[in-house]
Structures are given as C-alpha cells and as structure tokens.
Amino acid sequence: MSDLTELTLAEARDAVAAKKVSSRELTAAFLKAAEQARTLNAYITETPEIALAMADASDKRIAAGDIRPMEGLPVGIKDLYCTKGVKTTACSKILANYIPQYESTVSQNLWDNGAVMLGKLNCDEFAMGSSNETSAFGNCISPWRAKGSTAQLVPGGSSGGSSCAVAARLALGATATDTGGSIRCPAAVTGTTGIKPTYGRCSRYGIVAFASSLDQAGPISSTVRDCAIMLKAMASVDAKDTTSVDLPVPDYEASLENGVKGLRIGIPKEYRVAGTDPEIDALWDQGVAWLKAQGAEIVEISLPHTKYALPTYYIIAPAECSSNLARYDGVRYGHRCQDPKDLIDLYERSRAEGFGAEVRRRILIGTYVLSAGYYDAYYLRAQKVRALIARDFTEAYKKCDVILTPATPAPAFGIGEKVADPVTMYLYDVFTVTVNLAGLPSLVLPAGVNKTGLPLGLQLIGKAFDEETLFRAGRALEVAAQFKAKPEKWWSV
Amino acid sequence: MSVDKDTVRRIARLARLKLEEERVEPMMAELNGILEWVEQLKEVNVEGIEPMTSVVAHRLKMREDVVTEPNNADALMVNAPGAADHFFVVPKVVE
Incomplete structure (x- = not known):
C-alpha cells in the first residue's frame, strides 16, 4: 500500500484484519508522520516505544486469529485523559510533571479493544478554550491554510491537538472531550468528524475534570463510520463513575447505512444568528436540501431559550471549574511554589503560578457566583435557565427525531485574533453549548469549504442515548456532501 | 451587579489564588466584562422552575x-x- 496514513480507520481495520498490512507498519507510518509534523505541535508527548510494543502485541493476536474491534489501530489521546505511567498535563503548568498511576476508563477501553497509543495530544489548558491557544505548551496549528495565505489558523479547541492530528493524518482517530463544544468546534474547523455522545455514555473516570455536569468524552476521526467504531470501543458503564449509564452500547456501525427516509429533521429558527458567516447559513440550507432529497421530512422547530445558553454556561461551567480545580493545592501533586512562608502562601502562590490566565479568570468567576450573597442571583438562576434550555429540546423532540444546525458561526480564525476579549472567544461556541447543558448527543461533520478553501461543518443533535440516529443521519449527509478537500502538506519536513 | 476591587481581592483569597496588587484592577475589568454579559439572564422568567442539578434522570447508584x-x-x-x-x-x- 502506498501511503498508509491516508487510510480511514475503517479501511485500516480491514487491511490489518486481512493481513495486507501489519499493525507495526501502520503504526510506524503514523509515528513518522507525527515526527515530521512537529511544527503543528499536535502531540505534546510522543510515545513511540509504547506504540510499537502495542503494535507488536496486536500483530501477534492477528497472527493467532484473535482480533478485537480496533486491533492494531494507532490513535492519539487528548492530554486530558490519564494514561498510566505516561505524563498527563491537561496542558497546564500545574500538572507539567504529573505521571498518573492509573488509566482512564475510556483509554483502557480502547486498549482492551486492541487500539495502539501514539502519544498525548495538545489541548486548551484544562480544556478551557475554543482555539487551543490557552495550552501551556504552545499553540497547536491547524494544517489548513486559506488559499493564497500562509497565515497560521487555529485548529479549534479545546481538543485542537485531536482535530489537528486527524486532519493532518498523524493518527487514525483521537480521543477528545466536550464541555461546551470542545469536540465539535475543532472537528468543524478542520474538516474532521466528531461526536459528543449523551452525557453518561462514556465514563469520566480518569479524565481531568473541568465541569463535571457537562464534560463528556468522545472521538474525533475522519469519517462518520470511524467515529461509530471508536465510540463503540470507548463507551461503557463504569463502577468508577456513578454518572455513567448502565445501557447497552449498540453496534453503531450496523445501522449506519439505514438512511433518513421518513426521519423528521428539526430546523431550529433560533439558530439563524446575526453575525453568522453567510456561507455557513447557505451550507445549512444545503444540508436541509440534502436530507430532504433522501426522503427526510423537514420540520421547523423552536428552541426559544437558545440565546441564553452561553451566559448560562459561563456561570455553570466556571462554578464547577472552581470547585473541581480546588484539588490543585501544591501538596499532593502538581506544581509547588518555592519557599512558601506558610500553608496559605503555599496554596495561593502554587495555584497562581501553575494556572494560566483563562483558568484563573474562570476560577474567580466561579468562586464569585458561588459565594455567599451571589449564589441565588447567579448560580441558582443559571441552573433554572438550564432547565428551560433542556425543556426546549424535550418539546422539540415531540415534533422531530434529530436536529440539524450549523456547527460554528465562522470558519477557523487566525492565531491571536480572538485572545484579547474573552467574551468574543466564548461566542464561538454559540451553536454547540446548548447540547452540553441539555446533556444530549451531537455529531459534527465536514460538509463543504468556503471560498478560501477552508472546511465548514454541520451539526446534528439527537435525543438522549440515540446516537444511532445521529450516525445514520450523519452518514446520509456525508454521502451527499462528498467532502474530499485536504490540507496541503506544507508542514512536512 | 459588578465587582469592585475589594470584592476581587476577597474572591481571590477565597479561591486561594495569589493576585498581585497591580493585577487587581485589570482582573476587575475582565470579570465585570463577563458579568455584564451574563446579566441578560435576568430577563428570563424562571418562576416556578426547578433548578437543574443533574442531566440524566437516573437515581445515583449505590x-x-x-x-x-x-x-x-x-x-x-x-x-x-x-x-x-x-x-x-x-x-x-501549628506554632
């Protein structure tokens, strides 16, 4: 085979199972690609020895005919997932030297399904950001460039290393996490496919916590089928996370080609947001037409509280963040300041030195909205608005089976363009954040390019635990969109 | 509602985050920018609405x-x- 890194995960799986290529050859090809793409800063830790050892173990099983669903397939792991014995930093200085003594359930599930670890991927610090620019280990750079320009673009965030690695063919797939859009925004701006499953579908055990009522693990990969394969391998009920749900994980791949005939697709009028790139609005219309042409029924729906989702999120997420990040005390693990004069000084300086600007800002906002005298006005009110946002979806699903929306209000922006004003950056998640508040599953896939050749995505939102319909509808859109664009390999040394 | 400098100092203390004196005023401006933006939640009628504390309507497992x-x-x-x-x-x- 010519370039092994151009295979999709499903193609690689079939090639490995048919012994047309060994896991070692496949893994070595991706390790080499990753090494040659260090300019992009997608991997912050490469684990070639582990990768090759895992690949060899897979090849032995393949020889013995004992093949698991992801046998020998190399993937990247977002550096938010604890990997036993391999540095896990959440891309924060405060965890710069942290070596977990245990494995996250989701990554363990991947290894138990035969997958191979290539390394740990860059992300926003503690997953707080929409552009990967808050990482303590430098920006991750998108492999995409606008036609005729060499300006560096963001790969989206927070799972920017994951989207970059898949788009630049540095992994067959990657794990990611999504608290307000952190799987879907990076997928949308890099021409990759990502799914945030229903809250509770994947275990959160061993994933560095940001906002526990919103965080959910999911894959980024190159096709809908690849995501179906990965999610099946990642999801499970887990005694170590009581919010993981004890429901069977369906074989998502089996229902992929079932089509959308008779499926009711909801189009929420509140997602016509002023300021959205007209090319994205046009793509949304195109998506509607594609599904209609394949026999779906189009239904106009209303999600009246949509405009309040972002401000609600920016109370609830920082509140949970301030509570979760209280554990970084400079005592049990993580960064400790030099020569503390007393215990309080140790806490205060270790945390101030270890956390970056955006994380500090969110901790302070969270502390404020939870503090005596402000709790009711901010936090309690936000929890009530959250209930209304979730209710909007419950009402909408009386009329439709799945919802189609844009994924981001604009294509990828330039590095440094939005860092000055936090609120401008927050607005980038306008289409994705409602889903986390309601706990629903949502899939983003590439559906076209803009006039400068940059990828644009569409988003599908499903009913709770109905990822199967999402994959079906996603596959129908994928077939119609015929997205073939690829970034030029300007980065390869 | 907006925060003043004393409030910023107080919440930094509560959060155990050292905030240098020269950072207090810029942080106040940043926090007020965000708080001003979330003010729009005041328009929402939340009377009789139960706060949402859990996404999935499952009983916590024992x-x-x-x-x-x-x-x-x-x-x-x-x-x-x-x-x-x-x-x-x-x-x-302990001394």
Whole structure:
C-alpha cells in the first residue's frame, strides 16, 4: 500500500484484519508522520516505544486469529485523559510533571479493544478554550491554510491537538472531550468528524475534570463510520463513575447505512444568528436540501431559550471549574511554589503560578457566583435557565427525531485574533453549548469549504442515548456532501 | 451587579489564588466584562422552575461498602512535590 496514513480507520481495520498490512507498519507510518509534523505541535508527548510494543502485541493476536474491534489501530489521546505511567498535563503548568498511576476508563477501553497509543495530544489548558491557544505548551496549528495565505489558523479547541492530528493524518482517530463544544468546534474547523455522545455514555473516570455536569468524552476521526467504531470501543458503564449509564452500547456501525427516509429533521429558527458567516447559513440550507432529497421530512422547530445558553454556561461551567480545580493545592501533586512562608502562601502562590490566565479568570468567576450573597442571583438562576434550555429540546423532540444546525458561526480564525476579549472567544461556541447543558448527543461533520478553501461543518443533535440516529443521519449527509478537500502538506519536513 | 476591587481581592483569597496588587484592577475589568454579559439572564422568567442539578434522570447508584483499591501508598506519593515516609510535607501549621 502506498501511503498508509491516508487510510480511514475503517479501511485500516480491514487491511490489518486481512493481513495486507501489519499493525507495526501502520503504526510506524503514523509515528513518522507525527515526527515530521512537529511544527503543528499536535502531540505534546510522543510515545513511540509504547506504540510499537502495542503494535507488536496486536500483530501477534492477528497472527493467532484473535482480533478485537480496533486491533492494531494507532490513535492519539487528548492530554486530558490519564494514561498510566505516561505524563498527563491537561496542558497546564500545574500538572507539567504529573505521571498518573492509573488509566482512564475510556483509554483502557480502547486498549482492551486492541487500539495502539501514539502519544498525548495538545489541548486548551484544562480544556478551557475554543482555539487551543490557552495550552501551556504552545499553540497547536491547524494544517489548513486559506488559499493564497500562509497565515497560521487555529485548529479549534479545546481538543485542537485531536482535530489537528486527524486532519493532518498523524493518527487514525483521537480521543477528545466536550464541555461546551470542545469536540465539535475543532472537528468543524478542520474538516474532521466528531461526536459528543449523551452525557453518561462514556465514563469520566480518569479524565481531568473541568465541569463535571457537562464534560463528556468522545472521538474525533475522519469519517462518520470511524467515529461509530471508536465510540463503540470507548463507551461503557463504569463502577468508577456513578454518572455513567448502565445501557447497552449498540453496534453503531450496523445501522449506519439505514438512511433518513421518513426521519423528521428539526430546523431550529433560533439558530439563524446575526453575525453568522453567510456561507455557513447557505451550507445549512444545503444540508436541509440534502436530507430532504433522501426522503427526510423537514420540520421547523423552536428552541426559544437558545440565546441564553452561553451566559448560562459561563456561570455553570466556571462554578464547577472552581470547585473541581480546588484539588490543585501544591501538596499532593502538581506544581509547588518555592519557599512558601506558610500553608496559605503555599496554596495561593502554587495555584497562581501553575494556572494560566483563562483558568484563573474562570476560577474567580466561579468562586464569585458561588459565594455567599451571589449564589441565588447567579448560580441558582443559571441552573433554572438550564432547565428551560433542556425543556426546549424535550418539546422539540415531540415534533422531530434529530436536529440539524450549523456547527460554528465562522470558519477557523487566525492565531491571536480572538485572545484579547474573552467574551468574543466564548461566542464561538454559540451553536454547540446548548447540547452540553441539555446533556444530549451531537455529531459534527465536514460538509463543504468556503471560498478560501477552508472546511465548514454541520451539526446534528439527537435525543438522549440515540446516537444511532445521529450516525445514520450523519452518514446520509456525508454521502451527499462528498467532502474530499485536504490540507496541503506544507508542514512536512 | 459588578465587582469592585475589594470584592476581587476577597474572591481571590477565597479561591486561594495569589493576585498581585497591580493585577487587581485589570482582573476587575475582565470579570465585570463577563458579568455584564451574563446579566441578560435576568430577563428570563424562571418562576416556578426547578433548578437543574443533574442531566440524566437516573437515581445515583449505590455500591457495596467494600475496599476496591489495593494498599498502594508508594504509587500515591509518586507525584507529591514534598513527601517523606508516605507523608505529604507542608510548611509548619501549628506554632
């Protein structure tokens, strides 16, 4: 085979199972690609020895005919997932030297399904950001460039290393996490496919916590089928996370080609947001037409509280963040300041030195909205608005089976363009954040390019635990969109 | 509602985040920018609405009250920035 890194995960799986290529050859090809793409800063830790050892173990099983669903397939792991014995930093200085003594359930599930670890991927610090620019280990750079320009673009965030690695063919797939859009925004701006499953579908055990009522693990990969394969391998009920749900994980791949005939697709009028790139609005219309042409029924729906989702999120997420990040005390693990004069000084300086600007800002906002005298006005009110946002979806699903929306209000922006004003950056998640508040599953896939050749995505939102319909509808859109664009390999040394 | 400099100092203290005096005013401006933006939630009628505390309407699971983790103090101490004989070392707390 010519370039092994151009295979999709499903193609690689079939090639490995048919012994047309060994896991070692496949893994070595991706390790080499990753090494040659260090300019992009997608991997912050490469684990070639582990990768090759895992690949060899897979090849032995393949020889013995004992093949698991992801046998020998190399993937990247977002550096938010604890990997036993391999540095896990959440891309924060405060965890710069942290070596977990245990494995996250989701990554363990991947290894138990035969997958191979290539390394740990860059992300926003503690997953707080929409552009990967808050990482303590430098920006991750998108492999995409606008036609005729060499300006560096963001790969989206927070799972920017994951989207970059898949788009630049540095992994067959990657794990990611999504608290307000952190799987879907990076997928949308890099021409990759990502799914945030229903809250509770994947275990959160061993994933560095940001906002526990919103965080959910999911894959980024190159096709809908690849995501179906990965999610099946990642999801499970887990005694170590009581919010993981004890429901069977369906074989998502089996229902992929079932089509959308008779499926009711909801189009929420509140997602016509002023300021959205007209090319994205046009793509949304195109998506509607594609599904209609394949026999779906189009239904106009209303999600009246949509405009309040972002401000609600920016109370609830920082509140949970301030509570979760209280554990970084400079005592049990993580960064400790030099020569503390007393215990309080140790806490205060270790945390101030270890956390970056955006994380500090969110901790302070969270502390404020939870503090005596402000709790009711901010936090309690936000929890009530959250209930209304979730209710909007419950009402909408009386009329439709799945919802189609844009994924981001604009294509990828330039590095440094939005860092000055936090609120401008927050607005980038306008289409994705409602889903986390309601706990629903949502899939983003590439559906076209803009006039400068940059990828644009569409988003599908499903009913709770109905990822199967999402994959079906996603596959129908994928077939119609015929997205073939690829970034030029300007980065390869 | 907006925060003043004293409030910023107070919440930084509550959050155990050292905030240098020259950072207090810029942080106040940043926080007020965000708080001003979230003010729009005041328009929403939330009368009679129960606050949403859990996404999935499931009862929290109970488990057997048994030890599931091995006694592994060595592993637990590996990442401690100050440790001695399986104890975390901190500055003196009691005079």
